Amino acid sequence: xxxxxxxxxxxxxxxxxxxxxxxxxxxxxxxxxxxxxxxxxxxxxxxxxxxxxxxxxxxxxxxxxxxxxxxxxxxxxxxxxxxxxxxxxxxxxxxxxxx
Numbered sequence: 441x442x443x444x445x446x447x448x449x450x451x452x453x454x455x456x457x458x459x460x461x462x463x464x465x466x467x468x469x470x471x472x473x474x475x476x477x478x479x480x481x482x483x484x485x486x487x488x489x490x491x492x493x494x495x496x497x498x499x500x501x502x503x504x505x506x507x508x509x510x511x512x513x514x515x516x517x518x519x520x521x522x523x524x525x526x527x528x529x530x531x532x533x534x535x536x537x538x539x
Contacts, residue, residue, distance in 0.1 A: 443477040474537040486522040488539035
């Protein structure tokens with residue numbers, strides 16, 4: 441499964457009065473980022489971003505996506521394979537975003 445987020449898509453909606461989860465500056469950064477993600481059949485989710493940290497989650501062990509494994513140094517082969525799958529999908533979909 442492939443997922444894409446694009447700037448100003450309306451995906452982020454803040455309730456009246458704001459939020460304690462992120463600063464206004466952080467929300468603006470996320471609102472303006474492009475993210476491409478893939479979820480593998482065996483439960484790994486890789487998110488590549490052009491403006492924020494990249495993320496890797498093992499959805500089988502961490503369905504709430506609480507532990508980002510991208511920078512753990514333990515999954516580089518998996519990251520490389522899933523990154524290639526995202527780039528192949530982007531080429532097929534004619535998606536020009538650099539993630």
